[in-house]
Amino acid sequence: xxxxxxxxxxxxxxxxxxxxxxxxxxxxxxxxxxxxxxxxxxxxxxxxxxxxxxxxxxxxxxxxxxxxxxxxxxxxxxxxxxxxxxxxxxxxxxxxxxxxxxxxxxxxxxxxxxxxxxxxxxxxxxxxxxxxxxxxxxxxxxxxxxxxxxxxxxxxxxxxxxxxxxxxxxxxxxxxxxxxxxxxxxxxxxxxxxxxxxxxxxxxxxxxxxxxxxxxxxxxxxxxxxxxxxxxxxxxxxxxxxxxxxxxxxxxxxxxxxxxxxxxxxxxxxxxxxxxxxxxxxxxxxxxxxxxxxxxxxxxxxxxxxxxxxxxxxxxxxxxxxxxxxxxxxxxxxxxxxxxxxxxxxxxxxxxxxxxxxxxxxxxxxxxxxxxxxxxxxxxxxxxxxxxxxxxxxxxxxxxxxxxxxxxxxxxxxxxxxxxxxxxxxxxxxxxxxxxxxxxxxxxxxxxxxxxxxxxxxxxxxxxxxxxxxxxxxxxxxxxxxxxxxxxxxxxxxxxxxxxxxxxxxxxxxxxxxxxxxxxxxxxxxxxxxxxxxxxxxxxxxxxxxxxxxxxxxxxxxxxxxxxxxxxxxxxxxxxxxxxxxxxxxxxxxxxxxxxxxxxxxxxxxxxxxxxxxxxxxxxxxxxxxxxxxxxxxxxxxxxxxxxxxxxxxxxxxxxxxxxxxxxxxxxxxxxxxxxxxxxxxxxxxxxxxxxxxxxxxxxxxxxxxxxxxxxxxxxxxxxxxxxxxxxxxxxxxxxxxxxxxxxxxxxxxxxxxxxxxxxxxxxxxxxxxxxxxxxxxxxxxxxxxxxxxxxxxxxxxxxxxxxxxxxxxxxxxxxxxxxxxxxxxxxxxxxxxxxxxxxxxxxxxxxxxxxxxxxxxxxxxxxxxxxxxxxxxxxxxxxxxxxxxxxxxxxxxxxxxxxxxxxxxxxxxxxxxxxxxxxxxxxxxxxxxxxxxxxxxxxxxxxxxxxxx
Numbered sequence: 001x002x003x004x005x006x007x008x009x010x011x012x013x014x015x016x017x018x019x020x021x022x023x024x025x026x027x028x029x030x031x032x033x034x035x036x037x038x039x040x041x042x043x044x045x046x047x048x049x050x051x052x053x054x055x056x057x058x059x060x061x062x063x064x065x066x067x068x069x070x071x072x073x074x075x076x077x078x079x080x081x082x083x084x085x086x087x088x089x090x091x092x093x094x095x096x097x098x099x100x101x102x103x104x105x106x107x108x109x110x111x112x113x114x115x116x117x118x119x120x121x122x123x124x125x126x127x128x129x130x131x132x133x134x135x136x137x138x139x140x141x142x143x144x145x146x147x148x149x150x151x152x153x154x155x156x157x158x159x160x161x162x163x164x165x166x167x168x169x170x171x172x173x174x175x176x177x178x179x180x181x182x183x184x185x186x187x188x189x190x191x192x193x194x195x196x197x198x199x200x201x202x203x204x205x206x207x208x209x210x211x212x213x214x215x216x217x218x219x220x221x222x223x224x225x226x227x228x229x230x231x232x233x234x235x236x237x238x239x240x241x242x243x244x245x246x247x248x249x250x251x252x253x254x255x256x257x258x259x260x261x262x263x264x265x266x267x268x269x270x271x272x273x274x275x276x277x278x279x280x281x282x283x284x285x286x287x288x289x290x291x292x293x294x295x296x297x298x299x300x301x302x303x304x305x306x307x308x309x310x311x312x313x314x315x316x317x318x319x320x321x322x323x324x325x326x327x328x329x330x331x332x333x334x335x336x337x338x339x340x341x342x343x344x345x346x347x348x349x350x351x352x353x354x355x356x357x358x359x360x361x362x363x364x365x366x367x368x369x370x371x372x373x374x375x376x377x378x379x380x381x382x383x384x385x386x387x388x389x390x391x392x393x394x395x396x397x398x399x400x401x402x403x404x405x406x407x408x409x410x411x412x413x414x415x416x417x418x419x420x421x422x423x424x425x426x427x428x429x430x431x432x433x434x435x436x437x438x439x440x441x442x443x444x445x446x447x448x449x450x451x452x453x454x455x456x457x458x459x460x461x462x463x464x465x466x467x468x469x470x471x472x473x474x475x476x477x478x479x480x481x482x483x484x485x486x487x488x489x490x491x492x493x494x495x496x497x498x499x500x501x502x503x504x505x506x507x508x509x510x511x512x513x514x515x516x517x518x519x520x521x522x523x524x525x526x527x528x529x530x531x532x533x534x535x536x537x538x539x540x541x542x543x544x545x546x547x548x549x550x551x552x553x554x555x556x557x558x559x560x561x562x563x564x565x566x567x568x569x570x571x572x573x574x575x576x577x578x579x580x581x582x583x584x585x586x587x588x589x590x591x592x593x594x595x596x597x598x599x600x601x602x603x604x605x606x607x608x609x610x611x612x613x614x615x616x617x618x619x620x621x622x623x624x625x626x627x628x629x630x631x632x633x634x635x636x637x638x639x640x641x642x643x644x645x646x647x648x649x650x651x652x653x654x655x656x657x658x659x660x661x662x663x664x665x666x667x668x669x670x671x672x673x674x675x676x677x678x679x680x681x682x683x684x685x686x687x688x689x690x691x692x693x694x695x696x697x698x699x700x701x702x703x704x705x706x707x708x709x710x711x712x713x714x715x716x717x718x719x720x721x722x723x724x725x726x727x728x729x730x731x732x733x734x735x736x737x738x739x740x741x742x743x744x745x746x747x748x749x750x751x752x753x754x755x756x757x758x759x760x761x762x763x764x765x766x767x768x769x770x771x772x773x774x775x776x777x778x779x780x781x782x783x784x785x786x787x788x789x790x791x792x793x794x795x796x797x798x799x800x801x802x803x804x805x806x807x808x809x810x811x812x813x814x815x816x817x818x819x820x821x822x823x824x825x826x827x828x829x830x831x832x833x834x835x836x837x838x839x840x841x842x843x844x845x846x847x848x849x850x851x852x853x854x855x856x857x858x859x860x861x862x863x864x865x866x867x868x869x870x871x872x873x874x875x876x877x878x879x880x881x882x883x884x885x886x887x888x889x890x891x892x893x894x895x896x897x898x899x900x901x902x903x904x905x906x907x908x909x910x911x912x913x914x915x916x917x918x919x920x921x922x923x924x925x926x927x928x929x930x931x932x933x934x935x936x937x938x939x940x941x942x943x944x945x946x947x948x949x950x
Contacts, residue, residue: 041079041458044367046307047072048360062318062346066357067631069196069293070314070345073360074634075301080382081638082676084298085161087289088154089713090677092668092705093147096712097123100742112752114561117716119159122167124151127705142270146290149258152251153299157410159713160386160599163302166410168237174252175303182316183229185309187256188300189316190216190229194259195292196341197271198324199334202229202260204253210234212248214256218323228320238407262292276630283633286669305460317345359635362620366642369613370606375551375582376589377426377433377455378419379606380645381678385459387415390468392487409482411468412597413489417499418459418467419600423589424547425449428582437549440507444470474502482596491593492571493535493560494518500542510546514538521570528562535572536560543578551580556588559719563595571595575718577603592715599715607646617643641675654685655768668706680721683710687728688765692779704738711742723753728762759783759797760805773814777821784829797842803849807860816859823867840872845881851895852888858899865903870918878921889922 042050050072051064064070078084088094097120102113126147128140152171156162165173175184190200205215216229233253234246261267274291277283288294304310321342325335370379378384390411425433432453435441448470452463459467473486479498482488489499501514517538521531536555543553560574575592588603609617617639624636647653661670677683687710690703707729716722726744729735766779811819823843830839847864850857878885896903896919904915 041302041305042072042076042307042310043457044076044360044364046310047076048364050307050310051357051360063349063357064314065343065345065347066359067629068344068346069192069297070317071359071631072301072304072310073363074297074631077363077634077638078294078298079161079301080380081634081641082382082678083289083294083672084154085382086672086677087294087669088150088156088161089159090668090672090706090709091147091150092129092702092709093127093143093290094151094709095125095127095705096709097121097125098712098741100716100744102743102745112719112750115716115722119712121156124156126151129702129705138266139270142267143290145258145261145267146292146295149255150295152255153295154302157387159715161302162386163299164387164389164410168235168247169249169251171249171252171255172303174231174235174249177235179231182312183231185312186216186228186316186320187214187231188296188303189313189320191256191259192296192300193317193320193341194262195296196344197263197268198321198338198341199263200260200320200324201327202256204233204256210246212253214252218327259292259296277633278628278630280628280633280636283630283637284670284673286671286673288630289669289672305458321345359631362623363635363638366613366616366620369616370609371431373608373610373613374587374606375428375585376423376580376587376602376606378423378602381602381605381676383457384419384600384602385415385456387412388459388461388464390414390464390487392483392485409488411464411488412599413491413496413593414468414471415459415464416591416593416598416600417471417489417496418464420589420591421445421449421547422455423580424543424551426455427550429550431455438504438547440504440510440546442470442503442505445503470503471499474499476502491595491598492573493539493576493593494521494571496593497535497539497542500547504546507546510542514542531562531570532558532560532572536576539576548580551582554579554581557720575715592718605645609646637673645675652764652768654682655689655765658685658689659769668702671706677710680714680724683714684724684728684761685765686710687725688761689769691728692762692765692771693769708739711739719752724757727754727758757801760801763802763805763810767809767813773818776810776814777818777825780822781825781829784826797845800849803846803853807846807850807857808855819860819863823863827867836869836872837874837877840869841874841877843868844870844873844877848885848888848892852891856895858895858902861895861899862902865899865918868918870914870921873921885922893919893922 051066053063066073089096099118099120101116101118103116104114126144128144129135154161154163155166155170155172157164157166163172165171165176167173175187187202190202194200194202200216202214202216204212206212212233214229214231214233216227218226218228233249235249236244237247239245262271271292274287276291276293277285277288300313304313321338324330325338387410389408392407392409422433425435425438427434427436433449433455434453435446435449438445448466451466456463468487471489472481476498478495479502480490480492480495482490489495497514497518501511504510517534520526520534526534536558540553540555556577556579558574558576560572560576562570562572564570573594575590577588577590579586579588585608586604587606590601590603592599592601621636621639621643624632624639627633627636644657657674658671661674671677671686677686687707690707711725711729714721714725716725726742727749729739729742729744762783763780766776771779806822807819810822826839826842830836843864847861847868850860850864853860896915900915903911905911
């Protein structure tokens, strides 16, 4: 073992190492300031270097144990695999604070609601499921405190995983406060060792009021102490009124106290339940996601951003492990545990070492191949750089003093522009960013991308700083900034276009077009719709013809609204989805912009893998499938999810994955192991699955909380996202009670708020969850009771999707006879005053679909015809769908003529009247080329009876 039988030389080395942090070496102090100022995340190439190289500072040239807690690859995969994202933002152990309110009245012009969606991450709190009897009070207390520390350590503003502080009392703000940065690295080393069960003697010293501190020292002699950590818990801050005040760092205190509790009961037993799993079965229980090891390892990856800083962190952990074994009064059991932890953290570098570390090298090789084939610099959402806290007065030198938080801002809009320009300048052939194709680019823009030509998985503080220099204090008076110093850009598409204008001063044609188009927007003769359309065209043309030299760009969807100030200054807010295309490959991004914020979202992971990449993935998957070690299991899980991510999932595939994920009681943690939960279709599948399978068990708060958190971390003021997600909650019996923070009128919502695929999705979910026939009918009946369905019949029931869902999918699973029961249930459940008209409108459109269907089935035509009463088909409904009816008239009349003998009884006046009434709807709408033909001369429909009555 590494820590047994230390000789005198080793002890001497220890004493010398312990005094390294206090050397009065100006270079070391300057290096630390630089390390502190540049924060992002370690790149994978850095992790590979850290894993493969020895640490000269440590006696014997030790290596990091690749299967130990100090391997930064763990944090990298936690991040890339979406584990920390899923756990922090969606966990049922956290109650996400948000609200959705309708802004303004609904008018005929708007057609849909304007919503104000407010996400208050600073008010997130632990959620305790009090409706379970299987969990002890101690476990509930542990889980509550664990999730509280996760909230403190990952504030996650703007729905993005981030440790960046937004208040003056957050944990990261404490670590980044001016002062001795060595102490703060020692603090992180102390926390990770506490998570490993080492009883670090760190204290919260409150002996002097107003001078509280975090303290850790080692007494060498009565007059000679080594102080490892001495950090004041009161930090000076500028308050909103401009006064200075010492703010107590309560959250930091709670984080330290929580980790101290882990080494003794009752939390010690709870920690042992969540040890790092070696087997695949234990791994997929997901219990380790509730462990302090997962929490602190994830945080350290987000906090430490350079090899130099990580080396200092490793050295601090090594010093602690050597020194704690020398403390007076330590028991033999404690010494043995320290030795075990030491062996778990480090391995000796010798030719006989049996642990061959290729973890990072394998992942790096795979990543390089994927990057080389992608058309954008970001191949998955986790690679997109997030916003950070930026200095209002950007210093020239990195070692300038750090300014107070009131002189800092979150660079939301700037980061969105940085990510957009990184995509625009990216050349897939060279894997570099360049302004070579950008005619007229400013000197500042060209210099920036000359310096940062290599895309990275995160943006350092230096990169953020340099980019903010490019887009701050631009001279154009039309560019709006939040601050008087002309820093912190305002959102809005017009404002962004003006920034682009200033970045290309020599491109006179582009600048002239921008000015002329924006002037036209101010013309009161133009409607808001025309203004939005013109600005979208301007934005797209600017990207394609002036900025994008390596891609063809198009707009796939947009949800934009126009706002003006005093009828003069106009800007447009909302979301716009851009599709980048090159060499028959397509990738999509979404730009979301609000007055004070903005966000860049990579909508689709790079999926167009070559055979070379697929083969390497399969080879690595096979290699790691048999490694029953925690780090190996993490990598294996990541590789499986990477393989699955390149497939475009159908609803059935998503539901099949959910059924596999939700096998045991620990639903939420198992769910989080199947990759980053960001795709809107996957979120819909999760909500549908929970709604269908747990409607009668909604008192299970775990499920309800996950659904609430999914909604709370989806930007639902985007119409397309909102109408896919929010209507699903009506499936809960008490949705108004469960979702009281959502001001959403399910009973009276406008048609534009309803997604045409709603019925198809819910029916598909019922089918794929393997409900019995009677259970399906019960679910369907409950669905029918919701008045949401009858706002506009064609929107949900009248379209081809609902016809196919019921008359193809349902009939295939349960047999033809269930269709009769469905029609009967529809008649029974429609209790609205206008139910008769609504039903016949729906059935009328279904009959049209049945007659025109390529897979023609006369039994379906007969069934719908039997229930349909054409007298009650609304004339207004027919007029509204005149074009659709006209296009299907030939097929409908042909089918009715073919089935006339079974549909119409000649000597029955009532039967004949019904037939004549129905055909009279279609006859006038035939094309002129059909005039003169008798019905009997029309082409008959091909019969394809694919189902027999059961």
